[in-house]
Amino acid sequence: MKNLLVMKFGGTSMGTAERIKSAAALCEDAHAQRPTVVVVSAMSKVTDMLLETLRHAEGGDERGVDANLAALDAKHRDCCADLLQDLAARNTTQSLLDDILLEFSRIARGVLMLGERPPRSVDEAIAVGERLSSNLIAAYMRSRGVEAFAVNARDLVVTDAVFGNASPLMDQTREKAVNQLKPALEQRKLPVITGFNGATMDGRATTLGRGGSDFSASILASVLDASELWIWSDVDGIMSADPRLVPNAKVLDEITYREAAELAYNGAKVLHPRTLVPLMEKDIPVWSKNSFNLTAPGTRIVPETREGPIGPRAVTSMTNVALVTLDPASALLSGTKIMARSLEALAAANAEVLALTSSSYRQNFCFLIRTAELPAVIERLEATFSIELTHGYLNPIDVELDVGLLAIVGEGMKGHPGLAGRIFTAISREMVNIIAIAQGSSELTIGIVVRKDGIEKAVRAVHAECGLGN
Secondary structure, three states: OOOOEEEEEOOHHHOOHHHHHHHHHHHHHHHHHOOEEEEEOOOOOHHHHHHHHHHHHHOOOHHHHHHHHHHHHHHHHHHHHHHOOOHHHHHHHHHHHHHHHHHHHHHHHHHHHHOOOOHHHHHHHHOHHHHHHHHHHHHHHHHOOOOEEEEOHHHOOEEOOOOOOOOEOHHHHHHHHHHHHHHHHHOOOEEEEEOOEEEOOOOOEEEOOOOHHHHHHHHHHHHOOOOEEEEEEOOOOOEOOOOOOOOOOOEOOEEEHHHHHHHHHOOOOOOOOOOOHHHHOOOOOEEEEEOOOOOOOOEEEEOOOOOOOOOOOEEEEEOOEEEEEEOEOOOOOOHHHHHHHHHHHHHHOOOOOOEEEEOOOOOOEEEEEEHHHHHHHHHHHHHHOHHHHHOOOEOOOEEEOOEEEEEEEOHHHOOOOOHHHHHHHHHHHOOOOEEEEEEOOOOOEEEEEEEHHHHHHHHHHHHHHOOOOO
16 A cells, blocks of 8 residues: 555535546546545535435424435436446446435434434434445446445444544554455555545444545545545635635645644634644645646645745634633632633533633633534533522623634744734724734634624735735
């Protein structure tokens, strides 16, 4: 498996028969030159359709379930017909697709009868999209003379039992992946593996969270000791800002693992936030490439960039966030203990803290989380501080939804005097008020919370001030 390449294709790169043909051509070219493993997402919008079908089922909407099942069948049947001209190959592949969709139909109708969606059943159901797409592209490549075969990652990636957001067990995954894939690679065969899913030690289906196909690819690249991971999507690479907000944003030629991880964590949508973790231990480089624009060189993600730290690298933003403030009503309460208990509540709610800041005297503090995590967080906080809230020792928990997070990221910001002042001044010139600021001692990221209606102006101002554009 020397010089092994792992390539991952996102939903838009697998979105139609034409896009699958383009992805297959890239796979065939790589496979002709070196050992290659392919990881694929579901066709675009399919995972959303699967989830919507389960919501219809949970709500007792049988008509909605039937309509979605028909739409899923038609989408993949049409794609199969476009990809495979040989009738025998088409019928064989269509039979496989029918069996997979029948499994999903049984789960959906079980949910319809129960009136609820057990997490384990959801994980098994929504991995169907990747199973369908992997069989389609593998069948197409076989029709072109390539020995490609579909593999369900459930048979390779071993995870814990956190359904919906599982984490890999790397040693067990390594054993399974090497045992199952090495013989095929040595015989010059091309595995096409489902992204996003895995299974527990005892075989229960799990998923790695939305966007987890990137994570799947990095897990496999790590356990197989790949020389590179290429992630194909519909953007030219990782950019200095969202081009929808900043017209002169540029593609970054090269960034570090830490910079890429911070950008992903703070809203950049090129990579799954956990993608880089398995790769950093082995210094496996990653390329972010555009399957729609093969002339674009893409962005290379490495342990250290060749040009060294140069200040801020990029600015990103998030608006689907909530700012939660806890304010002790009495100075007799220990702010440190309140904060510690709050963080325990956040951990119990499986929520990520995007920013955290506190005052010195009153010891009130606020933290930023994703809006989707807010209901579970508030429930946990109210349970944790029920006595303090009831007796007025703690002021009512304050939640602000009309906020956004601005994050400036760069290895070269460390020890850069005056940079923070310039950034704050640039934002203030746009008449945007800063609500909260968070920066760690690593100085890798400056997080700034502003009103949602000021986020675009703030992003453009910082991007211009730091000279990040073309």
